Structures are given as structure tokens and as C-alpha cells.
Amino acid sequence: MSKQPTIGWIGLGRMGEAMAIRLLKNGCDVSVWNRTAAKAEPLKPYGAKIVAGKPDLADRDIVFTMVSTTDDLKEVLFEAGGLLSRGAKPDMVVDCSSISQEGSAGVRAELERRGIAYICAPVSGNGKVAKAGKLSVVASGPKASYEAVRPYLAMLGRSEMWLGEGELARVWKIAHNTMFGVIIQTFCEVAVLAEKAGIPRHVFLQSINNSVLGSMYTAYKTPTLANLTFDKVTFTPKLLLKDLDLGMAAAKSHGVPMPAAAATRESIAALVGRGYDNVDFAVLLVELAKNAGLELTPANVEISDGLES
Ligand SMILES: NC(=O)c1ccc[n+]([C@@H]2O[C@H](COP(=O)([O-])OP(=O)(O)OC[C@H]3O[C@@H](n4cnc5c(N)ncnc54)[C@H](OP(=O)(O)O)[C@@H]3O)[C@@H](O)[C@H]2O)c1
Structure with missing residues (x-):
């Protein structure tokens, strides 16, 4: 991964919007996609590039996801029109949604099968807490991948912590x-x-x-x-x-x-x-x-x- 990784962001709801803006405010190169396209517009003034489809983010180094449920995460990653549907792939996917341990393990197996590192990074706080830079992030997955993404997790809030391998953060x-x-x-x-x-x-x-x-x-x-x-x-x-x-x-x-x-x-x-x-x-x-x-x-x-x- 290059020193300044390019970042993709999927899911600009109450949480995702505030979190992606924090990366942008910290000078990151962030391209974004949201199902309801209008919700991406407020990120433009912060320098976000808005892409038309999820596969347009597959050439980014790291793709963050912040959607609702396990099924939504699987859909945005693996289904037709999903991030990986055109063959290109990022180095790493970081999912911050609140999903089940089992669902997350299924996502990990599929991403690792495709040679993509996967970090689960759920957060504590709400949209306003995120805007105020007071989220806390707890992560699990391969330690080396965590270390690579840690500076960007740090930008999301006031603390980041690695709990161990696999789905422990879930x-x-x-x-x-x-x-x-x-x-x-x-x-x-x-x-x-x-x-x-x-x-x-x-x-x-x-x-x-x-x-x-x-x-x-x-x-x-x-x-x-x-x-x-x-x-x-x-x-x-x-x-x-x-x-x-x-x-x-x-x-x-x-x-x-x-x-x-x-x-x-x-x-x-x-x-x-x-x-x-x-x-x-x-x-x-x-x-x-x-x-x-x-x-x-x-x-x-x-x-x-x-x-x-
Ligand atoms: N709100 C909180 O205080 C809070 C705090 C910590 C963690 N969380 C967790 O963070 C996650 C997001 O919460 P939120 O409050 O930001 O929810 P939200 O405002 O409802 O946003 C959900 C986001 O996911 C997208 N999405 C959902 N299903 C999708 C699908 N099938 N395909 C594509 N996009 C999809 C939505 O797109 P659209 O805009 O098109 O609907 C929206 O961008 C949840 O897992 C939640 O439990 C929430």
C-alpha cells in the first residue's frame, strides 16, 4: 500500500457522512458513493469525489463501509453492481457498521478468498459525536492490516484500539x-x-x-x-x-x-x-x-x- 492510500467510502447515512468528512478534513483523498445519491452532495465542498457506482471505488487502496446490516454489507460488496463486481479490488475493506459476528465472519471469508484484507472497525458514538471528533473505534482483524489503517481510524475520533484477530470487535x-x-x-x-x-x-x-x-x-x-x-x-x-x-x-x-x-x-x-x-x-x-x-x-x-x- 502506498504511503498516502486512496480511500473509498460506501454509506453516507447519519454516521458515514460525518466520518467521511473527518477523513476529508484531515487531507485524505476520499471518493464516495451512497445509494441515495443526494446524500453525497454535502461532501463535495470538503473535496470528496463522488462516483456513480460502487465498482468505481474498487481501484482505491482502502474502502470503508458504513451501512445498516450484514445483508446490506454483503450487497454493497459482493452482489451484482457491488464494489467487487467488475474484477478490480482494493487492498483492504474496513467495515464500521454494527453487524453480527457470524455475518462478519462470512464477509471475511469471502474477502480473504479474493485476496482482500478485512478489518472490522465498529464505533461508539452518534453522528454528532462523530462530527465533534469524539468517536471511539475498536477494531479486529490481521494486526498488520490494522497498523496500516490505524492512522485513518485515528482521524475518525478520539481513540482507536485493536482487540485481536477475527470478529472480536463485533x-x-x-x-x-x-x-x-x-x-x-x-x-x-x-x-x-x-x-x-x-x-x-x-x-x-x-x-x-x-x-x-x-x-x-x-x-x-x-x-x-x-x-x-x-x-x-x-x-x-x-x-x-x-x-x-x-x-x-x-x-x-x-x-x-x-x-x-x-x-x-x-x-x-x-x-x-x-x-x-x-x-x-x-x-x-x-x-x-x-x-x-x-x-x-x-x-x-x-x-x-x-x-x-
Ligand atoms: N446512528 C448511530 O448513533 C450509530 C452509532 C454507531 C453505529 N451505528 C451503526 O452504523 C450503521 C449505520 O448507521 P446510521 O445511523 O448511519 O444509519 P443510516 O443513517 O440509516 O444510514 C445507513 C446507510 O447505509 C446505506 N445503506 C443501507 N442499506 C444499503 C444497501 N442495501 N445498499 C446500499 N446502501 C445501503 C444507506 O443508504 P441510503 O442513504 O440510500 O439509505 C445509508 O447511507 C448501522 O449498522 C448502525 O447500527 C449507528
Whole structure:
């Protein structure tokens, strides 16, 4: 691989857009493709070259992918019209999507059969966290490939880490997002309890952020939970349900009881079943309040999400 590798990027959704822009802002040579072509346009001012089809990225040294599910990843790589459909191939594919261990192993086998190195590099954070340069990236795959791509993973956020060979980073991400779901469930539950008992919701949420229990996550969800601005979508109930299902499947296959995760999975499944789509997953608060006979109103207060740079 040359010293300054050329980069291709597939998938410019909430995450992919912000992540590709970080590479561009760091001076990388990035060509991009997105299924909905209009979503690629905002990257032009940053110097991105927009290509018409996925195979147009096959001559790049490294191709990053940030799509939704395992099936989507297989489609963009291997199916007709996919990255590899015209015979050319990059040196390496780096997938940052949140997908299953088994799905990722299948993708690895197929890429390695074609002589392409594969690094799984799932991330912690949302689009705004990515824009603020505060993502953390956890990777697995061949160590030498990780070292080659490490400078570019470093550009994506505040930390990058190699966990080992194979699909270990998938296990990490599944565990991470299981905890992510459990935390929002419990954060919303106690916020409803506090409000029903008479503590203003925004005051309670901020007090938790100031306590030993506060985290970057509880802080950045606080403005949304206080002001009920669920139309600013960071992550949907459907994507969270996908991840909790991955968590429960991993728990089953490794023989690990996860009672808190199981309860959270059902709660998020109910949210999806009630038709919440294209809305932030923190809307869970509203449903939990309804269960307690409480109708919420926006606090209409200015609260920092802690992500200002
Ligand atoms: N949002 C978060 O907070 C967050 C954080 C960490 C990880 N993740 C994970 O990161 C991944 C992306 O999440 P996101 O929030 O960016 O989702 P998103 O906004 O829904 O974006 C998904 C992207 O994948 C593309 N895509 C999906 N299926 C495709 C297919 N079959 N062929 C071609 N392109 C396809 C979409 O193209 P279109 O634009 O044409 O739909 C879009 O660019 C998911 O695996 C998610 O679980 C999300």
C-alpha cells in the first residue's frame, strides 16, 4: 500500500457522512458513493469525489463501509453492481457498521478468498459525536492490516484500539450496544419516577450527569430527554432493536444469562411495534411515561449536550 492510500467510502447515512468528512478534513483523498445519491452532495465542498457506482471505488487502496446490516454489507460488496463486481479490488475493506459476528465472519471469508484484507472497525458514538471528533473505534482483524489503517481510524475520533484477530470487535460492539440500550431504558425509567414524584425532569437528568453515574452518553441524551426533541434522529428504535437482538443471540450462543438486556429488548420491541420509526430512540421516555400515567411536556430549557468542541 502506498504511503498516502486512496480511500473509498460506501454509506453516507447519519454516521458515514460525518466520518467521511473527518477523513476529508484531515487531507485524505476520499471518493464516495451512497445509494441515495443526494446524500453525497454535502461532501463535495470538503473535496470528496463522488462516483456513480460502487465498482468505481474498487481501484482505491482502502474502502470503508458504513451501512445498516450484514445483508446490506454483503450487497454493497459482493452482489451484482457491488464494489467487487467488475474484477478490480482494493487492498483492504474496513467495515464500521454494527453487524453480527457470524455475518462478519462470512464477509471475511469471502474477502480473504479474493485476496482482500478485512478489518472490522465498529464505533461508539452518534453522528454528532462523530462530527465533534469524539468517536471511539475498536477494531479486529490481521494486526498488520490494522497498523496500516490505524492512522485513518485515528482521524475518525478520539481513540482507536485493536482487540485481536477475527470478529472480536463485533462482539465488543454487540456488548457495547446492549449496554447502550440498557442504559437508556434505566435512564428513562428513573426520569419518569423522579418527575412523577415531583422533581423537574431536566433538573433530575442534569443531577445524574453531575453524579458518579453521569457519562458522555447520559449528557448528550439529556437535551433530547428534557426538551422531547425526538425528531432530531441520532439512532432509531429499529436499529437499536437489531443490536439488542444481536446481543441476545450472542448471549444464547455463549450461554450467558442477561436479564437486564432481555427486559430492555422487549421494551424496545414494543416501541418498534407501536410504529415509532424515523424518530430518535430516546422517544422510549414518552412510552415509559405513558405506562406510568404521565403525560410529558417539553422543558424548553437550554442544556449543553457536552459535545461542543
Ligand atoms: N446512528 C448511530 O448513533 C450509530 C452509532 C454507531 C453505529 N451505528 C451503526 O452504523 C450503521 C449505520 O448507521 P446510521 O445511523 O448511519 O444509519 P443510516 O443513517 O440509516 O444510514 C445507513 C446507510 O447505509 C446505506 N445503506 C443501507 N442499506 C444499503 C444497501 N442495501 N445498499 C446500499 N446502501 C445501503 C444507506 O443508504 P441510503 O442513504 O440510500 O439509505 C445509508 O447511507 C448501522 O449498522 C448502525 O447500527 C449507528
